[in-house]
Amino acid sequence: MSSQSQYYVPEQSKLPIFASLGLATTVWGLASWLNGGEYGTTILFVGFLIFALVLWCWFHAVIGENIAGLANDQLQRSYVWGMGWFIFSEVMFFAAFFGALFYVRTFALPWLSGDGTHDSFTNTILWPGFEHQWPLLTTPDAAANGDNALKLGPEQSMSLSAAPSIWSWLPFWNTAVLLTSSVTVHIAHTALKNSNRKSFHLWLGITVCLGIIFLILQAEEYIEAYHHMGLTLSSGIYGATFFMLTGFHGAHVALGTFMLLVMFLRAVLKNHFKSDDCFGFEAASWYWHFVDVVWLCLFIFVYVLG
Amino acid sequence: MAHGPAQGVTRWFFTTNHKDIGTMYLWFSFSMFFIGGFFALVIRAELFEPGLQIIEPEFFNQMTTLHGLIMVFGAVMPAFVGLANWMIPIMIGAPDMALPRMNNWSFWILPFAFAILLSTLFMEGGAPNFGWTFYAPLSTTYAPPSVTFFIVAVHIMGASSIMGAINIIATILNMRAPGMTLMKMPLFVWTWLITAYLLIAVMPVLAGVVTMMLMDIHFGTSFFDAAGGGDPVLFQHVFWFFGHPEVYIMILPAFGIVSAIIPTFARKPLFGYASMVYATASIAFLSFIVWAHHMFTVGIPLAGELFFMYATMLIAVPTGVKVFNWVTTMFRGSLTFETPMLFSVAFVILFTIGGFSGLMLAIAPADFQYHDTYFVVAHFHYVLVPGAIFSITAAVYYWLPKWCGNMYNELMGKTHFWMAFIGLNLTFFPMHFVGLAGMPRRIPDYALQFADFNMISSCGAFLFGGAQLLFLFNVVRTIRSSKKATDEVWEKPTGLEWELPTPAPYHTFSTPPVIR
Numbered sequence: 001m002s003s004q005s006q007y008y009v010p011e012q013s014k015l016p017i018f019a020s021l022g023l024a025t026t027v028w029g030l031a032s033w034l035n036g037g038e039y040g041t042t043i044l045f046v047g048f049l050i051f052a053l054v055l056w057c058w059f060h061a062v063i064g065e066n067i068a069g070l071a072n073d074q075l076q077r078s079y080v081w082g083m084g085w086f087i088f089s090e091v092m093f094f095a096a097f098f099g100a101l102f103y104v105r106t107f108a109l110p111w112l113s114g115d116g117t118h119d120s121f122t123n124t125i126l127w128p129g130f131e132h133q134w135p136l137l138t139t140p141d142a143a144a145n146g147d148n149a150l151k152l153g154p155e156q157s158m159s160l161s162a163a164p165s166i167w168s169w170l171p172f173w174n175t176a177v178l179l180t181s182s183v184t185v186h187i188a189h190t191a192l193k194n195s196n197r198k199s200f201h202l203w204l205g206i207t208v209c210l211g212i213i214f215l216i217l218q219a220e221e222y223i224e225a226y227h228h229m230g231l232t233l234s235s236g237i238y239g240a241t242f243f244m245l246t247g248f249h250g251a252h253v254a255l256g257t258f259m260l261l262v263m264f265l266r267a268v269l270k271n272h273f274k275s276d277d278c279f280g281f282e283a284a285s286w287y288w289h290f291v292d293v294v295w296l297c298l299f300i301f302v303y304v305l306g
Numbered sequence: 307m308a309h310g311p312a313q314g315v316t317r318w319f320f321t322t323n324h325k326d327i328g329t330m331y332l333w334f335s336f337s338m339f340f341i342g343g344f345f346a347l348v349i350r351a352e353l354f355e356p357g358l359q360i361i362e363p364e365f366f367n368q369m370t371t372l373h374g375l376i377m378v379f380g381a382v383m384p385a386f387v388g389l390a391n392w393m394i395p396i397m398i399g400a401p402d403m404a405l406p407r408m409n410n411w412s413f414w415i416l417p418f419a420f421a422i423l424l425s426t427l428f429m430e431g432g433a434p435n436f437g438w439t440f441y442a443p444l445s446t447t448y449a450p451p452s453v454t455f456f457i458v459a460v461h462i463m464g465a466s467s468i469m470g471a472i473n474i475i476a477t478i479l480n481m482r483a484p485g486m487t488l489m490k491m492p493l494f495v496w497t498w499l500i501t502a503y504l505l506i507a508v509m510p511v512l513a514g515v516v517t518m519m520l521m522d523i524h525f526g527t528s529f530f531d532a533a534g535g536g537d538p539v540l541f542q543h544v545f546w547f548f549g550h551p552e553v554y555i556m557i558l559p560a561f562g563i564v565s566a567i568i569p570t571f572a573r574k575p576l577f578g579y580a581s582m583v584y585a586t587a588s589i590a591f592l593s594f595i596v597w598a599h600h601m602f603t604v605g606i607p608l609a610g611e612l613f614f615m616y617a618t619m620l621i622a623v624p625t626g627v628k629v630f631n632w633v634t635t636m637f638r639g640s641l642t643f644e645t646p647m648l649f650s651v652a653f654v655i656l657f658t659i660g661g662f663s664g665l666m667l668a669i670a671p672a673d674f675q676y677h678d679t680y681f682v683v684a685h686f687h688y689v690l691v692p693g694a695i696f697s698i699t700a701a702v703y704y705w706l707p708k709w710c711g712n713m714y715n716e717l718m719g720k721t722h723f724w725m726a727f728i729g730l731n732l733t734f735f736p737m738h739f740v741g742l743a744g745m746p747r748r749i750p751d752y753a754l755q756f757a758d759f760n761m762i763s764s765c766g767a768f769l770f771g772g773a774q775l776l777f778l779f780n781v782v783r784t785i786r787s788s789k790k791a792t793d794e795v796w797e798k799p800t801g802l803e804w805e806l807p808t809p810a811p812y813h814t815f816s817t818p819p820v821i822r
Binding site (some may be wrong): 004007010011012013014015016017019020021024027028030031034035058074077078081082085086088089090092093095096097099100103104107108109112116122126127136139140149150151155178199216232233234235236237238239240243244 | 312317319320321322401402404406407408410411413414415417418419421422451454455457458459461464465468471472473475476477479480481506507508509510511513514515517518520521524525526527528529531532533534535536537539540543544547607665674755813816817
């Protein structure tokens with residue numbers, strides 16, 4: 001690794017076009033499946049398989065080039081910028097859903113219940129009897145149309161105010177697990193920087209386990225919501241925002257756990273990463289801190305202030 | 307790195323070279339420009355006379371929708387990314403883009419994405435018919451089944467744009483030759499740096515809004531359904547939070563191009579370089595806080611109307627700085643009017659007209675009259691056609707000799723310019739009048755009093771379309787011609803690209819150049 005060496009520009013590569021093919025096949029399969037097409041799931045599965053295989057080969061190639069000493073300091077900085085801006089794009093993705101939540105709670109629901117001057121007609125003509133509340137247990141449809149309503153709210157919400165006590169409230173434990181995992185991944189990073197491999201493996205392994213525990217608890221929460229609380233994707237705007245925000249967060253935790261697991265296996269089985277050459281691990285840990293911050297926002301705005 | 311291009315067609319499939327990828331982006335954009343243009347001509351043919359002659363209203367809606375989507379995402383954006391690919395590494399003295407394989411991935415997603423989008427034309431129920439802004443519930447409750455394919459196509463286009471933007475930012479921030487400080491960068495590089503930032507900030511929001519649509523359509527959520535406590539207006543807010551920065555994504559690189567061309571043909575350095583940089587950054591900042599000016603008539607509180615009105619009018623200040631800088635650059639210069647300069651001067655004048663009609667639309671009480679009329683169509687075509695399209699055309703004439711080594715035919719270039727200039731003004735200027743007189747947009751038929759102006763618009767549109775065929779012919783002829791261009795191409799232009807031999811070698815600046 002010398003900073004004087006030339007910037008590595010790879011030769012021709014078959015990876016990108018096959019990655020595009022895999023991606024396009026996946027989304028085509030997804031759309032066909034959702035539209036009730038005949039081979040939707042098969043196309044989706046084949047596409048995903050191509051995509052996963054190409055990504056595997058791609059990472060394999062990049063790691064190989066790094067081991068061969070082709071990645072100079074400047075290229076490493078490109079990776080740093082790349083990962084940083086990728087995380088920023090993820091932040092903006094979540095911002096869209098948080099923005100929807102704020103808009104609905106602050107503006108849309110009060111207006112639907114007749115607050116403000118310009119929307120009172122909507123209330124008296126379309127949704128008489130609707131009063132806004134959050135979490136929204138009675139939808140405008142349910143308020144106005146009673147038994148004939150199609151869009152019903154949940155029976156019970158996930159928020160703190162609806163829980164018997166904080167200790168029996170799952171999101172509290174989820175927060176504890178995820179915050180701890182952010183600390184453990186940081187300890188693992190520090191251990192790697194001090195070239196303390198045993199400690200690095202141990203704390204990284206603990207982090208992966210915490211990620212899996214979080215996912216299990218989250219699945220438990222969803223089962224609870226669907227089977228005991230009548231809280232589903234289709235239970236009005238509360239269900240929609242709740243499941244989309246926590247669901248996308250959960251998907252990101254799953255991806256982050258998978259990334260950290262791969263880093264763990266690389267470290268343990270292949271002895272990858274040195275104290276001054278560990279960008280793969282660092283990128284995964286940044287991603288992990290990012291999902292942690294998103295969770296904190298979720299915890300405050302979806303659960304506590306829910 | 308010493309190798310030249312690979313032989314055969316696989317060169318294009320597997321390449322990691324920024325020039326190859328830039329070329330592919332440009333050709334892709336050019337072909338989408340013709341497809342989107344063809345759809346526009348279908349629209350104009352139907353509107354040639356009042357009454358329904360050629361197509362069904364249902365199909366007319368599909369044409370307006372696909373025309374908009376293809377021109378925005380398929381023609382303008384990829385053209386700018388193509389120019390960025392070709393020029394940014396050269397302009398900053400870099401050996402290539404920062405992440406060359408991802409660069410090729412960003413490109414190759416696009417043909418697949420647009421194949422999916424165009425395939426909706428042949429699906430049961432037809433292609434998307436809800437306008438390029440795809441407002442809910444038109445795009446959810448009342449949409450044709452093909453909307454699902456539209457959504458996934460938008461998703462992967464977004465992924466392509468985000469990866470392309472990340473690559474451009476990483477290149478600009480990390481690959482500049484020693485001595486190429488930020489404030490020495492050509493303005494095209496600066497405008498693209500800020501554009502890439504906008505792209506990374508808003509493309510995920512677009513992904514978010516189409517995801518909400520997908521969930522409402524297939525999974526029973528109520529984001530845009532008031533019955534469940536959602537709000538169709540929520541769609542408009544999220545969409546325009548993406549949509550407004552998006553229109554600056556389509557114009558900021560154009561500012562960079564014109565700022566490169568005008569100094570060359572005025573034979574003077576650009577006036578007010580630093581103020582250009584700050585103006586670009588200000589426009590980008592303001593673009594995030596003006597989105598609801600697209601929604602003045604939808605029912606937002608008075609405070610909102612006022613805030614978004616004044617914030618929007620503020621944009622005129624940095625934009626004015628830019629226009630005055632270009633004019634001052636030309637002032638007392640030794641002007642000559644080669645084709646790129648003609649397109650650039652037309653850009654400055656006509657974009658300013660589009661800016662002024664934008665200012666009219668920004669005035670909330672007046673917008674209640676203009677909203678959803680042809681006046682809006684006239685406004686955004688005046689900023690996009692002589693704005694984005696003319697700047698891209700100017701860039702092609704300006705840099706094509708450097709790319710392919712041959713000089714284009716000047717007479718044909720000028721003919722192209724005058725046909726396009728007359729064509730676009732014939733097409734879009736009368737739209738101001740019919741719009742102010744109350745002709746609504748997105749309809750296949752209209753009241754008789756609008757007939758004359760619509761006929762003029764349609765004639766202009768076909769003239770403009772014909773001009774582009776001449777452009778295609780000129781480009782192909784230049785590539786195959788034997789009329790070599792000099793290394794400098796123009797008279798003492800500034801920039802690293804003109805210090806390279808013509809045509810630019812396959813690999814440039816493998817060792818960084820010396821920056822004076």
